[in-house]
Amino acid sequence: MVTHRIDEQVQALLAAETEICVNNSIESWPEEKLVKLASDADGLMVFLPDKIDEAFLKQCTRLRVVGAALKGHDNIDVDACSRHGVWVAVAPDLFSQPTAELALGLTLSLIRNVAPGDRLVRSGSFTGWQPHLYGSSLSGNTVGVLGMGRAGQALARMLTGFNARMIYYDPTPLSPVQEAMIGIGRVTFDQLIERSDVLILMASLMQTTFHILNGSSMAKMKRGAYLINVGRGSVVDEAAVAQALRAGQLAGYAADVFGMEDRSVPDHPEQIHPSLLENTGQTLFTPHLGSAVARVRLEIELAVARNILQALRGERPTDAINTPTARGDGVRRGSV
Numbered sequence: 136m137v138t139h140r141i142d143e144q145v146q147a148l149l150a151a152e153t154e155i156c157v158n159n160s161i162e163s164w165p166e167e168k169l170v171k172l173a174s175d176a177d178g179l180m181v182f183l184p185d186k187i188d189e190a191f192l193k194q195c196t197r198l199r200v201v202g203a204a205l206k207g208h209d210n211i212d213v214d215a216c217s218r219h220g221v222w223v224a225v226a227p228d229l230f231s232q233p234t235a236e237l238a239l240g241l242t243l244s245l246i247r248n249v250a251p252g253d254r255l256v257r258s259g260s261f262t263g264w265q266p267h268l269y270g271s272s273l274s275g276n277t278v279g280v281l282g283m284g285r286a287g288q289a290l291a292r293m294l295t296g297f298n299a300r301m302i303y304y305d306p307t308p309l310s311p312v313q314e315a316m317i318g319i320g321r322v323t324f325d326q327l328i329e330r331s332d333v334l335i336l337m338a339s340l341m342q343t344t345f346h347i348l349n350g351s352s353m354a355k356m357k358r359g360a361y362l363i364n365v366g367r368g369s370v371v372d373e374a375a376v377a378q379a380l381r382a383g384q385l386a387g388y389a390a391d392v393f394g395m396e397d398r399s400v401p402d403h404p405e406q407i408h409p410s411l412l413e414n415t416g417q418t419l420f421t422p423h424l425g426s427a428v429a430r431v432r433l434e435i436e437l438a439v440a441r442n443i444l445q446a447l448r449g450e451r452p453t454d455a456i457n458t459p460t461a462r463g464d465g466v467r468r469g470s471v
Contacts, residue, residue, distance in 0.1 A: 136176040138169060138185050145436040152444055153178070170194050178443045180204060180436075183423070186398040187211045192219045200446035202439040206230040206286075206426075207339045207367065209399045213457050220459040224442035224452035226435045228285050234425040235289035238335055238365040241389040245419045246271040246333065246361050254415075271332070271361065271386070273297040279331030280319075281347075282338030282366055283309055290337060291317045302327060306343075328352055333361045340367035340397060350375040359386045365425055368393035369400050377410035380417045389419040396423065 137149070137157040149155045156172060158164055163184040164172070170191060173179055178200045181187060187201055192215055200222040203211060208225055216223045244250060248268040255261050255268070276299055280287050283305035294301055301319040303309075304327040314320060324347075328334065334356065338344045348362065348371040356362075362385055364371055373394055379385040388411070394404045411418055426432060442452035 136169075136173045136178070137180040138164060139182045141180070141436045141440075142433050144433065145440050148437065148440050149444070153447065173198070178202065178447055180439055180443060181211070183210065183396060184398065185210060187216065189215045192216065192221065200224065200443050200452065202443040202446075202452070204435050204439045206234075208456070209340045209367070209397065217457045217459050222446045222452050222455050222459055223457045224439065224446070224454045225456055227438050227454050229431055229435050229438070230426045231285040231289045233428045233431050234286045234337075234365055235293055237391055237421065237425050238286075238290050238337065238363060239293050241365065241391065241419060241421065242273070242333060242335060242361070242363050245363060245387045245389040246273070250419050251416060273299040273333065276300070276332035277302060277330050279303065279322075279327045279334045281305075281324075281327060281334065281336045281370075283307075283321075284337065284339070286365075287337040288313070288317070290335065291319050299333075302330060305338075325355065328356050330357075331360060332357060333363070336362070336364040336366045336370050338366040338370050340369055340399070344370050345400070346370070346372045346375075348372065348376070350378065353379045353384060356384065358384055361385070361387045362389075364388075364390040364392055366392060367397060368395065369397040369403070373404070373408040373411055377408050377414065380414055381410075385417070387417045387419070391421045391423055391425055393423075 137155060140159050140161060141157065146155060146157060173195045175197055176195065177197050179198060180202045182204050189212060192198065198221050201211060201216060203223065203225045205225055211223055213223050248270045252268055274297055278294055278299045278301050280291055280303040283303045287303065291301060295318055302322045303319055304322055304324045308321050336348065346369065350372065353375060362376065376385065376388050380388060393407050395406055397403050426435065438454065442454050445452045
């Protein structure tokens with residue numbers, strides 16, 4: 136069972152060994168439909184909108200492997216999968232470079248007023264240069280990065296050519312050699328938000344990062360700082376961001392991720408905060424395009440498909456992140 140549209144090459148790879156059912160729409164299936172279709176599946180390829188939890192697993196008793204075309208996997212209860220004898224395999228690290236590129240693109244576009252400038256030119260009222268839409272620059276400013284995993288490191292390497300001071304916070308520090316090679320220094324979380332002129336969020340969603348950027352923490356930021364989020368939507372409190380923009384505490388906010396996407400969060404919002412959508416002058420949004428590079432998406436899907444097939448053959452998937460406590464015996468031809 137494949138919950139969202141995938142490349143024909145990936146479908147062919149799976150179909151060579153299994154019977155497949157694919158959602159060929161860009162829209163997600165309703166949860167009830169997914170459970171019904173997956174109830175007799177041996178394998179499942181999932182994406183960000185899908186939630187795999189205890190209740191789902193109890194209704195899909197044949198399931199032997201969940202292959203996630205994801206980097207983070209907060210929407211999958213890995214422990215529950217292990218208890219139900221289900222492998223969980225995630226995509227290998229193919230997300231970092233394109234995500235870092237998008238983070239840099241959003242940052243430059245936000246601080247240089249690219250979207251307002253585009254709207255002005257298209258309005259028909261632009262007659263030539265005028266002294267307005269002055270923004271900011273990376274050069275000479277302090278750029279902070281929250282989250283120094285592989286995507287954060289890729290972004291930091293890209294930033295080295297912009298003549299910016301670079302600092303980061305991550306509970307797991309880089310080695311002194313890595314920090315020296317990139318030209319970045321580790322600080323505390325409070326120092327990060329207090330010193331950054333531009334703060335870029337690359338953190339994944341965990342209990343410790345949920346709403347880590349909230350009204351209290353944003354009040355400690357430099358007045359007029361910029362905030363960019365390509366980690367997870369719920370790393371920020373979107374209502375507090377809207378208020379910080381209105382109050383002038385933040386000069387701008389750009390995001391590729393939103394709280395409404397984080398289905399693992401109880402009572403997650405059903406939509407992007409209306410005040411953020413209405414504030415076109417200070418915000419810039421993209422529809423979760425972090426890894427939306429055709430070549431990269433194909434590589435991700437192929438890797439996940441290979442992991443699924445490995446599990447169905449009775450092998451340990453190359454990119455497994457768990458060890459099931461009870462697995463079905465034997466290898467049988469089933470649905471994927």
